[in-house]
Amino acid sequence: MDRMTSNLLDEAIGFDDPTPLIGRLLLVEDCVETSGAFVLHHLLKRAFSSPHSSNVVIFLAFSQSFIHYDRILRKLGCNLAAQRDSGRFVFFDMLTLGCSDRSGKETGEGVLVGLYCKIQRAVHALIQENKKHVTIVIDDISLLEVAANGSSNHVLDFLHYCHTLLSEVGCSIIALDHEDVYMDIERPLSLQLEYLADVLIKVGPLATGIAKDVHGQLTVLNKPVEGLQDKLRNRVQNFQFYIKENGTEFFYSGSRA
Amino acid sequence: MAESICRALRDGALQGELAPALTIKDNINSPFGFHAFSHVLTQLSSNILAGKSQSRGLVLLSFSRSPAYYVQLLKKRGLDVGSSAKWIQILDCYTDPLGWKQRFMEGENVSNVDQEVSNLSHLCTNVGDMDKLFSSIIALGKGFVGEGTVRFCVAVDSVTNMLRHSSISALAGLLSSLRSNDSVSSTLWLVHEDLHEEKVIAAFEYMSSIVATLEALTPSPYVSRSNMDNSYLEHRSTKGRFHVRMKRRNGRVRVISEDFNVEQSGIKFTSISSEDAVINQSLIPKVQFNLQLSEKERNDRARVVLPFEHQGTGKPIQIYDGRRSFSESKDDNTPLMTNEKGNDDGSGKGEIVYFRDSDDEMPDSDEDPDDDLDI
Numbered sequence: 001m002d003r004m005t006s007n008l009l010d011e012a013i014g015f016d017d018p019t020p021l022i023g024r025l026l027l028v029e030d031c032v033e034t035s036g037a038f039v040l041h042h043l044l045k046r047a048f049s050s051p052h053s054s055n056v057v058i059f060l061a062f063s064q065s066f067i068h069y070d071r072i073l074r075k076l077g078c079n080l081a082a083q084r085d086s087g088r089f090v091f092f093d094m095l096t097l098g099c100s101d102r103s104g105k106e107t108g109e110g111v112l113v114g115l116y117c118k119i120q121r122a123v124h125a126l127i128q129e130n131k132k133h134v135t136i137v138i139d140d141i142s143l144l145e146v147a148a149n150g151s152s153n154h155v156l157d158f159l160h161y162c163h164t165l166l167s168e169v170g171c172s173i174i175a176l177d178h179e180d181v182y183m184d185i186e187r188p189l190s191l192q193l194e195y196l197a198d199v200l201i202k203v204g205p206l207a208t209g210i211a212k213d214v215h216g217q218l219t220v221l222n223k224p225v226e227g228l229q230d231k232l233r234n235r236v237q238n239f240q241f242y243i244k245e246n247g248t249e250f251f252y253s254g255s256r257a
Numbered sequence: 258m259a260e261s262i263c264r265a266l267r268d269g270a271l272q273g274e275l276a277p278a279l280t281i282k283d284n285i286n287s288p289f290g291f292h293a294f295s296h297v298l299t300q301l302s303s304n305i306l307a308g309k310s311q312s313r314g315l316v317l318l319s320f321s322r323s324p325a326y327y328v329q330l331l332k333k334r335g336l337d338v339g340s341s342a343k344w345i346q347i348l349d350c351y352t353d354p355l356g357w358k359q360r361f362m363e364g365e366n367v368s369n370v371d372q373e374v375s376n377l378s379h380l381c382t383n384v385g386d387m388d389k390l391f392s393s394i395i396a397l398g399k400g401f402v403g404e405g406t407v408r409f410c411v412a413v414d415s416v417t418n419m420l421r422h423s424s425i426s427a428l429a430g431l432l433s434s435l436r437s438n439d440s441v442s443s444t445l446w447l448v449h450e451d452l453h454e455e456k457v458i459a460a461f462e463y464m465s466s467i468v469a470t471l472e473a474l475t476p477s478p479y480v481s482r483s484n485m486d487n488s489y490l491e492h493r494s495t496k497g498r499f500h501v502r503m504k505r506r507n508g509r510v511r512v513i514s515e516d517f518n519v520e521q522s523g524i525k526f527t528s529i530s531s532e533d534a535v536i537n538q539s540l541i542p543k544v545q546f547n548l549q550l551s552e553k554e555r556n557d558r559a560r561v562v563l564p565f566e567h568q569g570t571g572k573p574i575q576i577y578d579g580r581r582s583f584s585e586s587k588d589d590n591t592p593l594m595t596n597e598k599g600n601d602d603g604s605g606k607g608e609i610v611y612f613r614d615s616d617d618e619m620p621d622s623d624e625d626p627d628d629d630l631d632i
Contacts, residue, residue, distance in 0.1 A: 117361045153421055157355060160418075164352055167323040188452050194285055195449055223288070224495060224519055 008250035012220035021172035027197035034216040036203035054132040062143035108149030112158040140176035152189040263300040269311030269442035278465040279445035287473035292524040312442035314409040320418035324378035346397040347378040356382035385422040408442035495519035
């Protein structure tokens with residue numbers, strides 16, 4: 001599949017522009033009732049099905065194993081294992097890291113520093129291979145915080161360092177975060193992330209209650225870029241979605257046939 | 258008002274006084290603080306370049322954006338950042354704030370930063386050390402102003418990020434020593450209001466002579482999840498209100514408000530639009546009357562006899578109710594409502610005299626007199 005038909009989500013993120021996410025951070029916020037993982041799957045598939053073979057994804061998996069993602073992406077028509085073998089999908093299995101860490105003596109910061117070093121090496125290696133556009137996907141921030149022994153400052157430091165890669169080599173970051181795991185006092189972490197994000201996607205259950213034909217709703221906020229980008233984006237778009245086995249349907253509320 | 262801020266920063270400090278300091282604060286509902294910051298920064302830079310300001314140079318602490326970004330931004334606004342005019346130095350606290358890259362990635366850095374940027378920026382790898390930060394700021398500043406009486410400006414693009422690495426007291430110490438330094442002309446910093454406790458924000462406001470707040474005009478789109486459906490979100494605006502509080506040396510405080518709009522070319526300030534001004538004026542109460550009564554008015558009011566007050570005067574009241582009187586009126590033909598008729602004490606009073614014509618006339622009843630009408 002060379003080209004994907006554009007849907008509401010792609011339009012809201014700005015995929016009409018060829019490189020909407022270069023140097024930008026996309027944050028997906030979901031909640032217990034509605035998982036936002038499907039947005040990650042969608043973006044993964046998008047990255048691999050675009051004609052640019054220079055797209056590479058570095059995936060930090062804190063919540064699921066490779067087999068899980070492979071199985072889902074296969075349904076969406078994308079072979080992750082093949083992509084991994086061809087070097088376009090770099091998978092960091094952080095599930096095992098969590099276990100070794102608990103028995104080990106490494107501190108939360110040490111884990112994240114080590115992880116960052118690995119990422120930076122991988123990114124630089126890819127840049128030298130002329131793979132221009134690297135996307136770092138983090139699934140998910142709350143488990144990253146667990147890996148950092150619950151220190152949100154370390155998480156922010158880690159994200160800051162990843163952010164320096166955005167401006168240095170033009171990466172993108174896509175991160176998933178759970179909005180409701182933070183108590184009000186801890187809200188600064190998710191607020192900090194919202195400040196950091198250039199594109200914010202909030203996933204939630206349908207406001208009017210559970211429905212058979214609608215699985216939830218999305219709000220996409222595309223922030224304006226300060227003065228440098230020619231196109232001023234500041235759009236908020238709301239729509240609803242329906243998750244199927246082989247993809248997700250997006251539609252405006254009330255417009256589903 | 259944005260101009261008056263820029264003027265205040267341009268004019269700088271008097272000998273022996275603290276340098277003027279500007280706090281720009283925003284919140285997540287109107288996260289355009291950085292736009293305002295870069296606006297003030299470019300204004301200040303062009304003043305410095307034109308030689309209009311007290312300061313001759315600018316030291317920028319970049320925490321949230323890379324030095325390359327700033328160089329590009331200033332160039333885009335038509336300012337000469339070339340090495341010939343050595344007026345700006347960037348203390349790079351963005352690239353490696355904690356020294357991770359330096360410690361663990363030694364020699365592996367593939368930096369494609371161009372020469373121009375690296376000439377202007379100086380890497381700081383331990384941003385938590387306020388003393389070191391202070392001495393490097395002063396050293397950078399002295400670098401272009403020399404040891405004389407010439408001053409320079411200091412700009413911090415996010416004290417929010419600084420606070421992650423240091424305590425508020427250490428940071429406050431740094432900012433106050435900058436303000437009281439003889440070679441600092443003015444300082445400005447940006448803070449995200451809702452990421453800190455109130456006392457932290459208050460501390461920054463105490464330390465600054467000008468506080469600029471950016472506020473959204475519309476209510477927050479983030480209030481609750483149930484709001485996700487509201488259609489006003491579709492038009493989340495780039496507009497907002499810009500409040501400025503300026504403290505004079507003599508303690509006078511001036512509060513001014515303006516509208517702002519974030520456009521492609523940057524943030525634009527306009528005076529509050531006329532229709533809003535009209536609304537504001539009509540909200541100010543213009544009361545032409547007294548809310549309190551005077552003594553005379555109170556006495557006069559006490560003397561007013563209310564319409565039914567005269568009926569009592571200590572005697573039983575008979576009010577014609579239409580039924581009871583029917584039987585009474587058979588006994589005597591006295592008027593029904595004349596309980597005080599002929600009495601001396603009621604002289605001069607108004608009264609109603611009523612004689613029934615005959616007994617055939619039915620008294621009032623509950624029957625509807627019009628019930629035979631066929632409408």
